[in-house]
Amino acid sequence: MKNRTKRQLAIKQAILGGRISSQDELLHIMKDQGYELTQATLSRDLKILKVAKVSDQALGYVYVIPEGANTENQRENSRMNFLADGFRDIQFSGNMAVIKTMPGYASSIAVVIDNAEPYEIIGTIAGDDTILLIMREGVTQSDMINSLILIMPKLEDKLG
Amino acid sequence: MKNRTKRQLAIKQAILGGRISSQDELLHIMKDQGYELTQATLSRDLKILKVAKVSDQALGYVYVIPEGANTENQRENSRMNFLADGFRDIQFSGNMAVIKTMPGYASSIAVVIDNAEPYEIIGTIAGDDTILLIMREGVTQSDMINSLILIMPKLEDKLG
DNA sequence: CTTCATTTTGAATATTTATACATTTCTGGT
DNA sequence: ACCAGAAATGTATAAATATTCAAAATGAAG
Numbered sequence: 552m553k554n555r556t557k558r559q560l561a562i563k564q565a566i567l568g569g570r571i572s573s574q575d576e577l578l579h580i581m582k583d584q585g586y587e588l589t590q591a592t593l594s595r596d597l598k599i600l601k602v603a604k605v606s607d608q609a610l611g612y613v614y615v616i617p618e619g620a621n622t623e624n625q626r627e628n629s630r631m632n633f634l635a636d637g638f639r640d641i642q643f644s645g646n647m648a649v650i651k652t653m654p655g656y657a658s659s660i661a662v663v664i665d666n667a668e669p670y671e672i673i674g675t676i677a678g679d680d681t682i683l684l685i686m687r688e689g690v691t692q693s694d695m696i697n698s699l700i701l702i703m704p705k706l707e708d709k710l711g
Numbered sequence: 712m713k714n715r716t717k718r719q720l721a722i723k724q725a726i727l728g729g730r731i732s733s734q735d736e737l738l739h740i741m742k743d744q745g746y747e748l749t750q751a752t753l754s755r756d757l758k759i760l761k762v763a764k765v766s767d768q769a770l771g772y773v774y775v776i777p778e779g780a781n782t783e784n785q786r787e788n789s790r791m792n793f794l795a796d797g798f799r800d801i802q803f804s805g806n807m808a809v810i811k812t813m814p815g816y817a818s819s820i821a822v823v824i825d826n827a828e829p830y831e832i833i834g835t836i837a838g839d840d841t842i843l844l845i846m847r848e849g850v851t852q853s854d855m856i857n858s859l860i861l862i863m864p865k866l867e868d869k870l871g
Numbered sequence: 872c873t874t875c876a877t878t879t880t881g882a883a884t885a886t887t888t889a890t891a892c893a894t895t896t897c898t899g900g901t
Numbered sequence: 902a903c904c905a906g907a908a909a910t911g912t913a914t915a916a917a918t919a920t921t922c923a924a925a926a927t928g929a930a931g
Binding site: 597599601606612615 | 759
């Protein structure tokens, strides 16, 4: 479970970064990165990540993540980016994480996280500029960060 | 050639309109509309139109036209929509068409049309708020309109 | 109207991608 | 620790899609 999330993030980034034109190609890339999986799993992951294949001048076809996929639609997506801008900082303590935000942002961001229902996070409590996240037993800080980036890609600027 | 353009427009609209989940399904729809073609041709058309297949809650997969496909990228796409807003009117006379635009828009729009190199249009001459289009022999007014919509989808609001 | 070159298309096929099914791996409760 | 149920994965295969190759259509030039 834990590994699945991480793998999907890696797949997503491979796609965002590279010019990949078939699942086989992507499969080799992932294996090079140390992930063990088969084409079947890859196909399922791509479905979950809403990856699409479109024609491309140079390669014939490339995999892309259409704008606004993963987040229903474009408007939702830009709202998400807006919210990500309100993110200031995250600190960990035991099985808890505390996110500090710009004033007023906390509950909106918490709602986004809640709706995504990430495996890593059991629950959230939000004030005005602070969110408390309760982490699932066994989840690492790095897992948490990956999970949050998966929900709000723009956070990568601040967390990656 | 003429028919090919028209067919591709019909395909594009079927995709924009409907929830189509396989080429076979789309093939039947096109045949119902009186187009004669095979899956092979359809596959090529979808490639040309930069249509993509992404996962969908209800249907498993649907065909979509990712935002900004057909036009290189999103920024280009919004510029295109902006320009389409400057379009006022089109009138035909013999093998010529005259587009009236808001002041200053004409040459930008003409450049977009020139770059698309539509079969239907031999050439354009633009002033400040007027574009003269020379139509290819045998091209109908309806062909022209379809062709322009194919270039600037947003024109459909004003021409469809 | 021919002829040649180019483009488009279909049929058959290769390639790619999705999924059914069986198996393994997790998770939670006792 | 053990078991039952759920989720994830691989294997094998079905289904879907892209491409090769040959034929037909179209266009340009004489």
